[in-house]
Amino acid sequence: MRDEITNFQTCKSIAIMGGTFDPIHNGHLVAAEAVRHRFQVDKVVFIPTGRPAHKEGKQVTHNEHRYLMTVLATMRNENFDVSRIEIDRPGKTYTIDTIEQLKALCRSDVRLYFITGADAIHQIMSWKEPERLLSLCDFVAVTRPGYQKNKLFEDIGELRDKFASRIHYMEVPALAISSSDIRNRIRRGEPIKYLLPQEVEDYIYKFGLYQDEEQNEVKFVLSIDTMREKLQSALSLKRYIHTMSVSQEAMRLAEVYCSASERQKAEVAGLLHDCAKDYPEGLRDRFCREYKVPVDSIMQKQPDLIHPFLGAEVAKREYQIQDEDILNAIRYHTTGRAGMSKLEKIVFIADYIEPGREPFRGLEEARRLAYLDLDMAMKYILEETIQYVKERGRLLHPLSQEALDYYKNK
Ligand SMILES: [Fe+2]
Ligand SMILES: [Fe+2]
Structure with missing residues (x-):
């Protein structure tokens, strides 16, 4: 949290990129960069959702996986940051809470932009204190080309009349990429290369995410x-x-x-x-x-x-x-x-x-490694066990030695 305070205190304007990021892909990154450029914000903060209130019942990948994929995807851009405020907040996720919490970490005159998909904006406007939300930040609706923006503007009717200057709209062609399409491709064994950063692709396969x-x-x-x-x-x-x-x-x-x-x-x-x-x-x-x-x-x-x-x-x-x-x-x-x-x-x-x-x-080290990398944990535990067996003059089963040789060379 302290890092966030120091980081954000220097910013005059921040764009918040909320999303499930299940997984994050190049469409999200292109949209974030486009908003950064158009509104000249100092930083774009990606906030992976905790337990999204409107997605209850849907299976969402573990918070830490979505958070780490977002970190991997954004690490090469110094204007991008990732925040755990939703991941770490217990209970349901509401946008208003997130924006208030983030605002509290910033200087008082900060200008905030909330980036989200047009559909999500429609939902937010229709159910959760929209007037208060709009008093805290501008909204940027990003969509793939062809989205019926007139429909969005009609639906939010009154709000738009009142807050026209605070609701922005941007078409981002790269948003033709979608997380659900990526998940389906993985299930069907189709390639996902170039749809998301290589680091994210590697991470997905390493942890076997989105398999059938x-x-x-x-x-x-x-x-x-x-x-x-x-x-x-x-x-x-x-x-x-x-x-x-x-x-x-x-x-x-x-x-x-x-x-x-x-x-x-x-x-x-x-x-x-x-x-x-x-x-x-x-x-x-x-x-x-x-x-x-x-x-x-x-x-x-x-x-x-x-x-x-x-x-x-x-x-x-x-x-x-x-x-x-x-x-x-x-x-x-x-x-x-x-x-x-x-x-x-x-x-x-x-x-x-x-x-x-x-x-x-060695127990604590084994526990640490277990959640970092299974092969590293295997190598460590086998080494410790073999040493223990030898110290006590017990017989070592050849399978254990073969296993250690295998994991040493991995
Ligand atoms: Fe046993
Ligand atoms: Fe056991």
């Missing part, structure tokens, strides 16, 4: 509640609490790195990762034979390495999980392996960093 959710939807035979009940009777209380916590952490990671359908996979994989951990020895060995779990010489000497491999088989047979990705996330949650899927990494990392863990060396 329905196509990836996984159906579970048992409900998640039934799985929880079964686990409760199969595990000690301590293990059950850990399991719930890993599931929650995996969902938080998936919220950052995955689409909505994958979040459910992360929840289930986290829930079941230790499903075979509390079996008494005799039962464990019997199930290993029955389910044909290959127990190698290292697992024989270190039986706690058996539970992930047995767990995958138990999840398949007793919890009726058919999704191979979930089964592999359970299977490799302790050793890791080279070339893990996103879900495998998420469960491996969530198991290590879940909030119930007693503090140990």
Whole structure:
């Protein structure tokens, strides 16, 4: 906040570019630059919406993703700035609150312009204290060519007569680009290059945003509640609490790195990762034979390495999980392996960093890296784990060494 005060105090005029930015694209940037030039403002401040009041019920990408994409898109223009005021404000988002909050950060004689799409202006004018809004700032309606501006002016009728000089209109051809079109292109596997900055495109693919959710939807035979009940009777209380916590952490990671359908996979994989951990020895060995779990010489000497491999088989047979990705996330949650899927990494990392863990060396760093980059977190956790195993004279499973070699070279 302090930075914003220093930044904005020097500005005589500011344009505010409000929007969902889901994702931000070149149309937004061209429009912002055009307004900056036409009204000669000192700065354009992009304000990604928090929870938009008029978009309730619609699925909007996580606030932090939209904020970071906006930062990436605007960083090369020194006249552009991004503000978190809507992202950080709890509750519903109203334009009037945002403008008042921003005005409080500026010098008293600042001139404010609020840039938004013509449709949005129409909505704002029709429902939320329009007269007060217009006493605080000018409005700039930006539209793609061909928009029926007469219709807008007719609809806002009285207001326009009263505030004609404070409502401006600009056609911006680049606004033929739209966020919804970009989202659809991604779902259909079509290119989005040159529609948005390269950094934003890279970010979208890195975090798997806007992928086809329905196509990836996984159906579970048992409900998640039934799985929880079964686990409760199969595990000690301590293990059950850990399991719930890993599931929650995996969902938080998936919220950052995955689409909505994958979040459910992360929840289930986290829930079941230790499903075979509390079996008494005799039962464990019997199930290993029955389910044909290959127990190698290292697992024989270190039986706690058996539970992930047995767990995958138990999840398949007793919890009726058919999704191979979930089964592999359970299977490799302790050793890791080279070339893990996103879900495998998420469960491996969530198991290590879940909030119930007693503090140990490297835990905080692992937590920090987990939300920065999954591969960096994998490398760090594998290094720490391998060192821990060696210090205690325990046997290292070759899969862990292979995994570390893999992530070191990534
Ligand atoms: Fe485990
Ligand atoms: Fe665990």
